[in-house]
Amino acid sequence: MNPLFSLIPSERGPIVNLWEQDLGGPLEISIEISGLSPLVQINEQVSKAQAVASDPAGRKADLHSSVSGRVIDIKKDFITIREEGTRVALPADFSATEPAAMLEALRKNGVDIRNLKKECTLIINSVPHEAGMDGHRFLIEEFTEILTTGLNYLKKALSPKACALALPKGMNWTIPGCTGHEIPPVYPNSLPELVTKAVTSNEMPPDVCVMNVTELYRIGRTVHGKQPVTLVIVKIGSTPYLTPVGTPVGVLLKAAGFRPAEHDRIILGGPLTGKTVYSLKHGVCADTQAITILRPDKEPTIKDNPCVGCGECVIHCPARLMPNMISRHAEFGLYENTQAYNIASCFECGLCGYWCKAQRPLLQYIRLAKKELAAKPIIEDLREQR
Numbered sequence: 001m002n003p004l005f006s007l008i009p010s011e012r013g014p015i016v017n018l019w020e021q022d023l024g025g026p027l028e029i030s031i032e033i034s035g036l037s038p039l040v041q042i043n044e045q046v047s048k049a050q051a052v053a054s055d056p057a058g059r060k061a062d063l064h065s066s067v068s069g070r071v072i073d074i075k076k077d078f079i080t081i082r083e084e085g086t087r088v089a090l091p092a093d094f095s096a097t098e099p100a101a102m103l104e105a106l107r108k109n110g111v112d113i114r115n116l117k118k119e120c121t122l123i124i125n126s127v128p129h130e131a132g133m134d135g136h137r138f139l140i141e142e143f144t145e146i147l148t149t150g151l152n153y154l155k156k157a158l159s160p161k162a163c164a165l166a167l168p169k170g171m172n173w174t175i176p177g178c179t180g181h182e183i184p185p186v187y188p189n190s191l192p193e194l195v196t197k198a199v200t201s202n203e204m205p206p207d208v209c210v211m212n213v214t215e216l217y218r219i220g221r222t223v224h225g226k227q228p229v230t231l232v233i234v235k236i237g238s239t240p241y242l243t244p245v246g247t248p249v250g251v252l253l254k255a256a257g258f259r260p261a262e263h264d265r266i267i268l269g270g271p272l273t274g275k276t277v278y279s280l281k282h283g284v285c286a287d288t289q290a291i292t293i294l295r296p297d298k299e300p301t302i303k304d305n306p307c308v309g310c311g312e313c314v315i316h317c318p319a320r321l322m323p324n325m326i327s328r329h330a331e332f333g334l335y336e337n338t339q340a341y342n343i344a345s346c347f348e349c350g351l352c353g354y355w356c357k358a359q360r361p362l363l364q365y366i367r368l369a370k371k372e373l374a375a376k377p378i379i380e381d382l383r384e385q386r
């Protein structure tokens with residue numbers, strides 16, 4: 001099998017704690033706040049776990065500082081905080097027992113609750129998102145109690161009809177209270193839409209919520225510790241790093257011994273679905289599971305070539321879409337035309353771009369079109385995805 005498609009978890013090695021490395025000075029974290037409003041000002045002292053940005057509409061989760069420090073810069077999309085001191089925010093309140101208030105407490109403490117629905121079938125997904133993105137193995141094998149705390153909280157808040165654990169075939173992972181469903185560990189079987197189909201035998205049923213094990217762990221840890229989770233496990237190569245949310249990509253790569261060269265592409269996530277960063281100062285997010293480096297001399301580079309009509313992208317699209325047609329319209333700014341090709345059904349697996357003979361940036365065009373459409377009041381379900 002192409003190793004790019006193997007979702008068999010690798011053997012568990014030790015986790016490297018970034019704070020135990022010699023960073024040569026205080027850490028400067030960069031927290032991405034796109035679409036949120038800052039709650040702090042330049043030069044303000046902030047505590048670890050203090051909220052620093054929130055959604056004026058009250059939908060997205062609040063963001064928190066992962067260090068005690070001082071705000072040194074605020075841009076439209078980022079807040080930069082230099083580590084200093086040891087202040088920690090006061091404990092959060094999780095005493096609510098009414099479901100809506102329980103979910104709101106999660107949102108205020110950094111958990112994205114937009115996809116959680118009452119009386120759903122709740123699927124916990126432990127299949128690695130892409131090859132090598134298996135840092136959560138440590139969590140599912142070592143932190144059963146925390147995962148159970150998170151699941152019990154969700155059971156009270158959502159009253160789910162059923163709870164399932166999707167796991168890579170061959171692993172003996174369990175979470176008490178969840179029925180196990182083995183998934184063939186081959187990409188793209190890990191994606192929520194395909195996990196849902198494998199577990200429920202239905203395509204896109206309306207009453208299913210899928211969350212990955214790391215999200216469940218964050219909920220359990222947040223409720224247990226009465227503080228937002230400020231650390232994240234990020235895999236670089238075969239090594240998982242435990243690091244504060246917002247740690248600059250460049251700091252992590254240096255700690256891991258990687259020296260990016262000119263024209264390398266640094267990706268948050270995996271090569272098929274990840275997003276390229278434009279600066280080594282870009283901080284890792286709470287949901288960053290890996291950093292990937294694509295080197296132009298080893299990996300094919302995408303180009304603005306015209307479509308040659310080979311059909312490979314259509315053959316390999318697991319959503320049975322026509323990425324060739326979607327990309328042709330998106331390329332020339334005809335975003336509304338992409339609706340006729342069901343762009344909303346694309347679950348961004350990236351396989352069309354992988355197989356494209358012309359090396360067209362198909363997923364990038366699709367994401368651009370979705371973003372442009374979501375900015376206009378046209379498709380309700382696209383807005384919900386954001």
Ligand code: SF4
Nearest residue numbers: 317346348349350352
């Ligand atoms: S990213 Fe491409 S291959 Fe994947 S679902 Fe979307 S259109 Fe299909």
Ligand code: SF4
Nearest residue numbers: 307308310311313356
């Ligand atoms: S794989 Fe690329 S070149 Fe072939 S039809 Fe799709 S977009 Fe066109």
